Amino acid sequence: MYAYIDGRLTFKNPAYVVVEAGGIGYHINISLNTYSALGDAERCKLYTWLHVKEDAHTLYGFADEGERRLFLHLISVSGIGPNTGRMILSSITPIEIQTAIVKADLPLIQRIKGLGAKTAQRLVLELQDKLKKEGADSLISMPQHNTVKDEALSALVMLGFAKQTAEKTIDQILKVTEGSLSVEQLIKQALKTL
Missing domain, CATH: 1.10.8 (Helicase, Ruva Protein; domain 3)
Structure with a gap:
């Protein structure tokens, strides 16, 4: 529903930020990777994903489009919800996650809190071919000037x-x-x- 939110950063902590855009303050859950990328900026642009449940509408924000695309791949795997996806992105960098999945580095994946052996194997099984097919770092690096x-x-x-x-x-x-x-x-x- 929301592609991104660009506005004034009114509150920031490692778990979420509040971005004011158009007179509305958006509560956006973020990963530690995004928290680090924001730095001390007063304005920010976060690429968002809206999770809709019966009892809540929750916004998740990402420093760049590549991180959001990786997050969407992660939560497409059975047993991995948005909070676990955010935990994965907070534990190691997106590039390390992508490399670990492509190379089937199960020990590295299992070190992430909340991921057991079966979930790590499912991650590799379901995403390895997708990430290989798209090429190395395709989710992370976004071309600046498209031909x-x-x-x-x-x-x-x-x-x-x-x-x-x-x-x-x-x-x-x-x-x-x-x-x-x-x-x-x-x-x-x-x-x-x-």
């Missing part, structure tokens, strides 16, 4: 195509068309080929 190729590749990966296969297809199309296509045209051509 037509980057945007098309990102869209194809989000649609479920393997990054390497999609990239080869895009490169072939760009050679033939000499880079004269828009993002939409490039994606359409790639979908016909894939």
Whole structure:
């Protein structure tokens, strides 16, 4: 529902912040990683995810889009809820989490409070292929200046195509068309080929 909230940071502690935007103070739960990233800033922009339950609507905030995407992957695993996802992001850095899952480093994952052997195995089993398919650090590093190729590749990966296969297809199309296509045209051509 909310992509991000940008406003004045009125309260900050390691568990949550209050961000005032448009005269409304938003209580946003954060990880220690986000807490560290905020530093002493008076203004902040947090990428958010809204968790809706029968008895509560809870906002979770992240310092960058990559951390939010990793969080969404984590909570998609059976047995891992938003609070456990936040605990994982607070225990080790997002890059370490992604590397541990891709390399199946079960001892490192099990050191995180609240994660036992079965949950660690489930994390690796359910996310390892997704993270490998998207490529190293794809969740963490976000391109600053997207080219037509980057945007098309990102869209194809989000649609479920393997990054390497999609990239080869895009490169072939760009050679033939000499880079004269828009993002939409490039994606359409790639979908016909894939």
